[in-house]
Amino acid sequence: MFQSWTIEGIDRLGLGLSRCRNGHSIVDEQSERQIRQLRVRTVAVTSEGRAGTPSRRTVLAGTALAAFSGSEPGSALAPEGLHEAARSKGLTYGSAVNITPLRRDPAYGRAIGRECGLVVPENEMKMIYAWPEPGRQAFAGGDETLAFAKANGQRLRGTTLVWHNALPDWAKARIERREAEALMRRWIGLIAGRYRGRIESWDVVNEIIRPEDGRGDGLRRTPWLDAIGPGYVDLAFAILRETDPRAAGLWNEDDLEMSAGWVDARRTAVLEKLARLKARNVPIRRFGLQGHLNSTIPFDPEALRRFLGEVASMGYAIEITEFDVDDRAFPADVALRDAKVADLARRFLDVVLDEPAVLNVTTWDITNANSWLNTSPQRRRPDGLPQRALPLDEAYRRTPLWLAMRRAFTDAPDHRTARARLRLG
Ligand code: G3I
Numbered sequence: 001m002f003q004s005w006t007i008e009g010i011d012r013l014g015l016g017l018s019r020c021r022n023g024h025s026i027v028d029e030q031s032e033r034q035i036r037q038l039r040v041r042t043v044a045v046t047s048e049g050r051a052g053t054p055s056r057r058t059v060l061a062g063t064a065l066a067a068f069s070g071s072e073p074g075s076a077l078a079p080e081g082l083h084e085a086a087r088s089k090g091l092t093y094g095s096a097v098n099i100t101p102l103r104r105d106p107a108y109g110r111a112i113g114r115e116c117g118l119v120v121p122e123n124e125m126k127m128i129y130a131w132p133e134p135g136r137q138a139f140a141g142g143d144e145t146l147a148f149a150k151a152n153g154q155r156l157r158g159t160t161l162v163w164h165n166a167l168p169d170w171a172k173a174r175i176e177r178r179e180a181e182a183l184m185r186r187w188i189g190l191i192a193g194r195y196r197g198r199i200e201s202w203d204v205v206n207e208i209i210r211p212e213d214g215r216g217d218g219l220r221r222t223p224w225l226d227a228i229g230p231g232y233v234d235l236a237f238a239i240l241r242e243t244d245p246r247a248a249g250l251w252n253e254d255d256l257e258m259s260a261g262w263v264d265a266r267r268t269a270v271l272e273k274l275a276r277l278k279a280r281n282v283p284i285r286r287f288g289l290q291g292h293l294n295s296t297i298p299f300d301p302e303a304l305r306r307f308l309g310e311v312a313s314m315g316y317a318i319e320i321t322e323f324d325v326d327d328r329a330f331p332a333d334v335a336l337r338d339a340k341v342a343d344l345a346r347r348f349l350d351v352v353l354d355e356p357a358v359l360n361v362t363t364w365d366i367t368n369a370n371s372w373l374n375t376s377p378q379r380r381r382p383d384g385l386p387q388r389a390l391p392l393d394e395a396y397r398r399t400p401l402w403l404a405m406r407r408a409f410t411d412a413p414d415h416r417t418a419r420a421r422l423r424l425g
Contacts, residue, residue: 082391082402083117085409090416092155092359093409094118095366096322099141102148111396112366113152118200120157120321120362121145126166130191134170139194146198157321157362158195160203160252161188162236164222172223180227185239192243201248201286201319204236209253209273211265218269233273234282241283248423251277252288252321256307257348259300267307278314287316289352291323292364293344295330301351312357317422320352322364324389325401326373328381337388342404349408356418361405369394 086093097119101108112119123129124141131137149156160166162184167175174183192202210220219225224232237249251274256267270287277284289308293299311318323345330340352358365371373379373387381387386394391402 080406081115082405082409083115085406086361087117089353089409089412089414090419091353091361091409091412092117093405094120094154094157094360094362096120096122096362096364097145097148098122098365098370099124099144101370102144107396108367108370109148111392112148113154115366115391116152116154118155118157118360118362119145119149119152120159122365123166125158125191125195126160126163127171127187127191128166128168131171131187132168137190142191142195146195155200156195156198157250157319157360158192158199158202158247159321160206161192161240162204162224162232163206164220164224165207167223175223175227178227180224180232181235184224184228184232184236188236188239189243192240192247196244197246199244199247201250202240202244203252203288203321204240204249204284205233206252207254208233208251209266209269211262211269217273218265219273233277234280237277237283248285248317249283250286250288250319250321251284252290254290254292254322256289257291257299257304258294258297259303260297263297264303267303271307271310274311274314274316285317286319286359287311288319288321290364291320291348291352291361293323293325293348295325295327295340295344299344299347301347304348305351305354308352308355308357312355316357318355318358320358320361323361324364324371324373326379327387327389328379332383332385334388338400341388342400345401346404346408349405350411353408353412353415356413356415357422358415359419359423361409363390366390367392367394367396368399 082093094116095112095118097112099121102112121142124145130139130142146156148154171183171187174180192199208220208222209218211218213219213221215221217230219230228235233251240247240249253266253270255263256270257263274284274287308318325341325345327337327341330337349361352361368374368386368388368390371387371389373389379387388399388401391399391405393399
């Protein structure tokens with residue numbers, strides 16, 4: 001019962017407390033103290049006829065209430081960032097970094113520096129940016145991201161070597177002319193060679209499953225598949241292994257988190273493909289669950305738990321590579337919306353962090369100001385309001401999602417033993 005009253009309680013309290021709401025949805029140490037007191041009141045309000053012991057999700061009530069607790073924006077910076085909380089459990093928290101604000105806004109770099117132990121260039125190491133024309137390579141953005149990571153003592157994940165998206169037209173034409181294998185060798189040699197020894201893991205293949213395309217193996221029809229056949233996946237991992245043996249080869253995949261028949265089909269296709277790759281000793285070391293949560297689709301924790309367990313049982317390490325929450329089906333009211341975002345995130349993270357094979361949790365940027373959910377027209381909310389998908393708001397203030405993430409990290413089981421075994425494996 002205790003687990004199920006939190007949201008009900010939040011909604012009831014949200015209505016009851018709206019009088020003292022001041023519009024801020026930030027969380028600081030003082031707020032946390034208030035939250036702890038408010039949590040007691042939450043129990044008082046919601047415990048009519050019910051009793052319970054606070055669970056890992058008790059914070060949800062507090063998370064929502066933080067939105068109503070009236071902290072001042074200037075006090076939003078507790079010293080400990082998300083990565084510190086993750087690191088205490090042998091985990092890493094990181095973020096995608098967008099090169100435009102990194103160049104223009106020092107506060108953006110400070111926020112990423114404060115919160116993150118790992119960064120991923122959101123776009124700069126994709127082929128269309130790094131090799132836009134046959135005779136022109138452009139590594140400045142990747143180099144700057146690497147320099148930033150080094151300056152902040154952060155690790156770097158690279159994305160993405162082989163993808164159907166972010167391919168320049170000239171490269172598509174070469175792939176169609178059956179020069180695909182030579183191009184793949186040249187491209188991976190170039191980019192993974194440039195950053196050899198500096199990348200912890202590379203997204204080697206990205207978003208390769210699409211059962212709707214009608215193939216028995218569930219593979220997405222892409223220019224790479226058409227030119228090389230299903231062995232293009234094996235080839236890409238083998239080339240990375242030759243180019244940078246220390247970088248962990250990672251298969252990054254989307255739409256596996258929520259609960260729907262079409263998601264089940266994707267999970268099945270992924271597990272079957274992972275088993276075949278393992279049987280052939282393809283040098284894939286990690287599986288990347290993107291973690292784009294979606295408020296329009298139900299979430300089934302047990303189905304996700306089973307899926308992660310099966311991936312781990314094959315010996316793969318797991319990274320959450322692009323975590324955020326698409327809030328378009330949640331209410332417009334910022335405080336209620338933040339509460340629902342934090343609740344969904346916490347339920348997801350509790351399952352994910354229970355799996356010992358999980359090494360890293362990376363959000364897809366850190367501030368709502370830069371979320372692809374706000375820049376991509378197809379992802380905007382129908383009411384036109386900006387999405388609140390990430391742990392910092394537009395002014396770099398920590399949101400209830402930030403607090404839910406921090407609590408998920410601090411309440412997580414210790415991952416250090418599994419990490420030592422899997423990280424370099
Ligand atoms: O830089 C140009 C800018 O000059 C121009 O004015 C503007 C007009 O649309 O476009 C800008 O480029 C855009 C770029 O993002 C930078 O904002 C591209 O059109 C746009 O296609 C590109 O989208 C990126 C997308 O991947 C495709 O590469 C998103 O930023 C990035 O967040 C997104 O990330 C993907 C992951 O790699 C894989 N998983 C899904 C995730 C979200 O789509």
